[in-house]
Amino acid sequence: MDALPEFALLRATTLDEVVKARASHPESRLLGGGTDLIVNIRRGIVAPPVLIDVNHVEELRTVRADARTLEIGAAVKLAELAAHEEVMRHYPVVAQAAGFIAGPTHRNMGTLGGNLCLDTRCLYYNQSEWWRGANNHCLKTTGDVCHVAPKSRGICFATFSGDLAPALLTLNAEVDLAGPGGRRTIALESLYVGYARQDRPITEREGDGKHYLSLRPGEFVTAVRARNTAGLRSAYDKIRIRRSIEYPVTGVAVALRREHNTLADLRVAFTGTNPRPVLLKGTAELCGRPLDAGVLNGLDALVRDQIMSMKTTFTPGHYRRRVAGVLARRLVTRLYAE
Ligand SMILES: Cc1cc2nc3c(=O)[nH]c(=O)nc-3n(C[C@H](O)[C@H](O)[C@H](O)COP(=O)(O)OP(=O)(O)OC[C@H]3O[C@@H](n4cnc5c(N)ncnc54)[C@H](O)[C@@H]3O)c2cc1C
Numbered sequence: 597m598d599a600l601p602e603f604a605l606l607r608a609t610t611l612d613e614v615v616k617a618r619a620s621h622p623e624s625r626l627l628g629g630g631t632d633l634i635v636n637i638r639r640g641i642v643a644p645p646v647l648i649d650v651n652h653v654e655e656l657r658t659v660r661a662d663a664r665t666l667e668i669g670a671a672v673k674l675a676e677l678a679a680h681e682e683v684m685r686h687y688p689v690v691a692q693a694a695g696f697i698a699g700p701t702h703r704n705m706g707t708l709g710g711n712l713c714l715d716t717r718c719l720y721y722n723q724s725e726w727w728r729g730a731n732n733h734c735l736k737t738t739g740d741v742c743h744v745a746p747k748s749r750g751i752c753f754a755t756f757s758g759d760l761a762p763a764l765l766t767l768n769a770e771v772d773l774a775g776p777g778g779r780r781t782i783a784l785e786s787l788y789v790g791y792a793r794q795d796r797p798i799t800e801r802e803g804d805g806k807h808y809l810s811l812r813p814g815e816f817v818t819a820v821r822a823r824n825t826a827g828l829r830s831a832y833d834k835i836r837i838r839r840s841i842e843y844p845v846t847g848v849a850v851a852l853r854r855e856h857n858t859l860a861d862l863r864v865a866f867t868g869t870n871p872r873p874v875l876l877k878g879t880a881e882l883c884g885r886p887l888d889a890g891v892l893n894g895l896d897a898l899v900r901d902q903i904m905s906m907k908t909t910f911t912p913g914h915y916r917r918r919v920a921g922v923l924a925r926r927l928v929t930r931l932y933a934e
């Protein structure tokens with residue numbers, strides 16, 4: 597096991613203190629539960645000189661949930677979210693996704709902010725310093741080649757694997773940000789820019805597994821908010837290798853509305869497949885009719901087109917893509933029948 601390098605720890609108690617600390621320490625990182633960050637520091641993947649602990653900022657620790665709206669502060673713990681009665685009742689997809697993350701000890705420490713801003717993952721990246729060194733590192737750190745796709749011409753395909761993002765994407769959530777440049781609110785979907793896929797080049801405004809968040813310098817997440825839709829049914833499911841404690845092979849969130857015998861609304865989002873969580877485009881065209889084989893085949897086609905898994909984990913990319921389709925089908929069928 598590698599030893600932790602030295603870093604300074606600043607314990608903020610107000611949002612203002614966090615913003616000021618970010619402005620005076622541009623190389624700093626926010627510390628939520630540290631369940632991902634500290635692992636990466638210990639492995640020499642990142643070496644921030646300053647960590648800003650946000651767990652004592654009261655403003656970031658509140659959950660407000662009722663039948664109309666949901667608001668979750670960035671420092672809210674995953675365990676609290678998973679067990680929150682109003683979240684479970686009105687936004688089951690969020691509570692279920694939180695309850696599926698890692699193991700109980702991680703959920704007691706891990707936060708919403710850390711989960712939404714989780715670093716992307718890859719077989720060649722989440723390794724010790726000497727392991728990565730033996731492979732001459734890779735594009736995501738100090739190397740000049742991608743071992744997953746050696747002809748990728750500078751693009752990294754590391755995979756986004758946070759479970760909460762797809763759940764919140766199906767609720768069309770917004771995310772509140774703060775930083776030295778002020779505060780702003782954006783659609784949660786716009787936080788993620790990892791559009792890279794191996795079958796087409798990325799545009800200037802799109803990112804990859806290395807540049808996967810649209811945060812400006814010093815900016816951080818303060819809260820996420822969503823509005824409920826009357827009659828929306830939602831759920832989360834995921835396949836993982838070790839069922840008690842593991843990142844998703846694929847995670848799927850579904851929210852749908854059924855009016856009599858008609859599928860009135862359908863939103864499906866995935867994690868563990870692309871360098872960003874993917875909110876499937878084109879599901880609105882599948883609505884307005886009963887859930888039949890045609891709808892499910894249409895869903896399969898959307899998954900095949902938009903889910904682009906690479907060999908960034910021990911499970912092959914094509915397997916993860918198939919699992920994504922199967923999980924989505926199952927969840928949509930189950931929710932429609934409820
Ligand atoms: C064995 C194991 C299994 C795991 N399984 C899963 C899993 O199944 N699903 C899953 O989603 N995750 C999993 N994780 C990863 C991790 O535990 C969770 O994602 C957790 O929610 C991360 O939250 P945290 O508060 O601990 O983040 P931290 O480690 O504190 O931070 C993660 C990153 O987010 C940044 N950050 C933190 N807060 C903010 C903020 N407010 N604004 C902007 N940036 C911020 C940090 O600077 C850092 O870059 C696993 C980890 C381990 C070790």
Ligand code: SF4
Nearest residue numbers: 718734742743752753
């Ligand atoms: S996808 Fe390629 S560049 Fe990205 S972390 Fe993996 S090996 Fe490195």
